[in-house]
Amino acid sequence: MDSPRKRTSTAQPRAPADHAERFRRVRDAHQSETAEDYVEIIAELIGEKGEARLVDLAECFGVTKATVNNTIQRLQRDGFVTSEPYRAIFLTDKGRKLAAASRERHLVVRDLLISLGIDPETAEADAEGIEHHVSKTTLEAFRRHLAKQRRPRD
Numbered sequence: 386m387d388s389p390r391k392r393t394s395t396a397q398p399r400a401p402a403d404h405a406e407r408f409r410r411v412r413d414a415h416q417s418e419t420a421e422d423y424v425e426i427i428a429e430l431i432g433e434k435g436e437a438r439l440v441d442l443a444e445c446f447g448v449t450k451a452t453v454n455n456t457i458q459r460l461q462r463d464g465f466v467t468s469e470p471y472r473a474i475f476l477t478d479k480g481r482k483l484a485a486a487s488r489e490r491h492l493v494v495r496d497l498l499i500s501l502g503i504d505p506e507t508a509e510a511d512a513e514g515i516e517h518h519v520s521k522t523t524l525e526a527f528r529r530h531l532a533k534q535r536r537p538r539d
Contacts, residue, residue: 490516
């Protein structure tokens with residue numbers, strides 16, 4: 386039997402085009418996730434070790450060297466990295482820009498989660514997934530919120 390209560394949701398039904406746009410954004414985010422993760426880790430490895438090697442990437446991501454090799458080939462095709470067989474992997478200018486933007490977005494999301502009381506380890510892990518799906522508008526709101534929190538209180 387149906388409850389006599391009426392739904393009090395204020396949400397308006399979404400038009401099919403709105404749904405399609407939202408799902409398109411998610412699909413686009415999924416497609417760029419791997420590239421963003423790889424260039425971010427390559428930049429970290431270069432900063433820590435002076436180079437990024439296939440074996441290091443396979444270890445970082447917990448995948449086979451063949452998987453990393455296939456991904457590196459796609460990143461080369463898309464202009465994010467350069468590499469020679471049996472040599473280190475290097476970021477192009479385009480790859481460095483993507484790595485810096487990805488890292489900055491990750492840090493903003495992580496810092497927001499920490500500001501909400503999430504422990505740093507959980508915030509770091511959760512930020513890894515959220516960072517790829519947050520819109521520019523939302524990310525800017527996160528930045529504004531964090532800036533307000535960082536201002537000294539009078």
